[in-house]
Amino acid sequence: MLVHLPGNRRAETVRNAIARKIQRLPQALVRTLTWDQGSEMGQHAQFTIDTGIEVYFCDPHSPWQRGTVENTNRLLRQYFPRGADYSPLSEQDLDLVADELNQRPRKTHHYRTPTEVLNDLIVATTP
Secondary structure, eight states, X not given: OOOOOOSXXXXXXXXXXXXXXXXXXXXXXXXXXXXXXXXXXXXXXXXXXXXXXXXXXXXXXOGGGGHHHHHHHHHHTTTSOTTOOOTTOOHHHHHHHHHHHHTSOBGGGTTBOHHHHHHHHHHHHOO
């Protein structure tokens, strides 16, 4: 999932955008969120209160602790180069890119797509 941040990356904006987006997932799959040390998650405690989702932080300068996120960021650079102006992008634009990336097989999933893995998790957690 990609989150649209209209206009700024302030902690309140990030908190609200993630809380809104994460509601798309089945509740059984939403347990925790792991974040880096950026100031944009300065309202993590309020995020946990609002959503019931615990937030954990990686150690400083330890990107390997979020390997899948770092790999996804690398893939996103194919669509969104560093330094580009992202202001014209809409949430729908980001959803299209996320859908495309989620259809790409990943070695870490034994060459299954993230969508296939997610669908299996949904089936496994549905009573």
